[in-house]
Amino acid sequence: MKKLKQIPIVLLLLCVTLGYAQQTPAPKQSKDFAIVGATAHIGNGTVIENSIIVVSNGKITAIGPESSTAMTNQALDIIDAKGQHVYPGFIVGNGTLGLVEVDAVKASNDLSEMGTYNPHIRSIIAYNAESKIIESMRPNGVLLGQVVPRGGRITGTSSVVQYDAWNWEDAAIKMDNGIHINWPSSFSRGRWWLGEDPGLKPNKNYAKQVKELADYFNEAKSYDNGTKTERHLPFEGLAGVFNGSKHVYINVDDEKGITDAVNFAKSQSITKITIVGGYQAANVANFLKQNDVSVFLQRVHTRPELEDDDYDYSYKQAKALVDAGVLVALEPSGQMERMNSRNLPFYAGTTVAHGLTKAQALQLITQNAAKILGIDDMYGTLESGKSATLFISEGDALDMRTNIISKAFIDGRDLSLETHQTKLWKRYSNKYSQQD
Structure with missing residues (x-):
């Protein structure tokens, strides 16, 4: 009692x-x-x-x-x-704001689902419009964002929201319009905790992993064209990819992986493609331009990943892509990504110090981001x-x-x-x- x-x-x-x-x-x-x-x-x-x-x-x-x-x-x-x-x-692409409140509290973490292929998972229904973190975006001018699930090979479906709402229904301005893929890495690092060399080495399973992804897409396409006597929710989740109603976002950083990912998407007749992260995207900028592929460029305030990269490699990537005519926007992924989303305008400011004009830098977090997310008709x-x-x-x-x-x-x-x-x-x- x-x-x-x-x-x-x-x-x-x-x-x-x-x-x-x-x-x-x-x-x-x-x-x-x-x-x-x-x-x-x-x-x-x-x-x-x-x-x-x-x-x-x-x-x-x-x-x-x-x-x-x-x-x-x-x-x-x-x-x-x-x-x-x-x-x-300002617009945050490839964000997870509203999906996690406290990382250490499992009940407040809706970042990812179990399983490898989850195209049917809708991030929007897990979005917490009352997150303390979200309200801290507005004083820096960050008012819109993409809500993206993580985990698995196909992580799920994203939506675009505005950052002042009672609930996810009020917040949503573009629902379920993106499918997100984690492309297999063509390189891997040794497990240092097991005494292996921690340096980069070719991923022996790369070809196998790419084939598994291609097989999954082919099966989904066959299902989409079939009689559908039995429902298959993950395959149904990919239907929008084949009819062009959903945008495909591919998380990949290395030059070979970017090229392979774009060729894979083209082979599947996917027309709306964005590379996410794209650490070496500038190395294949002309290829991306020729194939009309946009880029959500990784967080600008990131250290060089390879020992022979310039110290300011991450700072000048945006200019190299813009100069090549690639549609590029910024995203804040990395450690403490949710908190760092509020720093989005200052990432754009850093690109000004490394070659872009202020007008070009502004486009990285306004017009360009809106075009990639498919909301440029209104935002x-x-x-x-x-x-x-x-x-x-x-x-x-x-x-x-x-x-x-x-x-x-x-x-x-x-x-x-x-x-x-x-x-x-x-x-x-x-x-x-x-x-x-």
């Missing part, structure tokens, strides 16, 4: 904890507004000084220079942004008719010293920029400011 009396107390504490963890999602836009006087970075290479951006019903209805853009609605709320900058919401650039998913920064949003967000909007909804971190900062700032 004593334990039963404790249940309401536990539930109350849980509710308080959850309320503290996540800001209430912003309500739907109720009144038209205009952002006036800011430098507008469109996301497609264009910059408009002293701009006007008019927003109605969650969409941009007018954008242009202040001198030539009329504001027809006199009831507009005016946001004076003179001296500030407006950007499209990724500031254009009339598109979603008003944008933010206002006091300075250059690609520089961590000046990326100070004063306002952020998703579909015209005015977002809270409060997070667990900002609350702690205010709390302890007050504590120490009161001391003698």
Whole structure:
């Protein structure tokens, strides 16, 4: 009986904890507004000084220079942004935000499923819109992301979400549109803990593993073309790959693996292909361009992997791919990937220091990412008719010293920029400011 009396107390504490963890999602836009006087970075290479951006019903209805853009609605709320900058919401590709809260707590980890081939697994239904980590993205301008499962040869199906929602249904803006493959590695390292040489050596099972993947695709294609007297959910999960409704993302880093993966996809008549990671993608940039293959480039702040690579190898990869005409965007994978997603704009900023213009670097996390994810009809650039998913920064949003967000909007909804971190900062700032 004593334990039963404790249940309401536990539930109350849980509710308080959850309320503290996540800001209430912003309500739907109720009144038209205009952002006036800011430098507008469109996301497609264009910059408009002293701009006007008019927003109605969650969409941009007018954008242009202040001198030539009329504001027809006199009831507009005016946001004076003179001296500030407006950007499209930044987009995280190949992310796992919302799938794990605490790595050490199994019940909060929905990152991967058991099994080798899981094309039918939907990451979106495991997405936790109330994650503490997600709310920490918004103060850096990161407002959209791809939710990607991990594990196995075919890891599952991804969706694209916006980062201010009650639940996964509210968050989803593009459902189940990507299939993710972990390509077999053509090289392997010795198991040093067993006394083996830890250096790279050819993977003896590489050809066998590639054949197994090809056989699986062929079986799925036969099933798709067959009578389907008995349901096979994994094979059904691949149907969109063959009819072109799903994009295929292939995680592969080495030059040979990238070439083999693209040729494999072409042999399966797959038309929508993106290389994810792509450590040596710049070595085959012309091949990728010729085959219309895009790249989600691995985290820029990564050390060289091979002893004869330049010290700044990872920093200048993006420029090499852009110069070759490859459609390239950035992704944050690696250690602490979920937390590092908030640093996406600063990864783009690093590419500026290594050859790209600021406009080109911005495209890596806005327009290009939107094109790869198939959401560029509504997101990724500031254009009339598109979603008003944008933010206002006091300075250059690609520089961590000046990326100070004063306002952020998703579909015209005015977002809270409060997070667990900002609350702690205010709390302890007050504590120490009161001391003698």
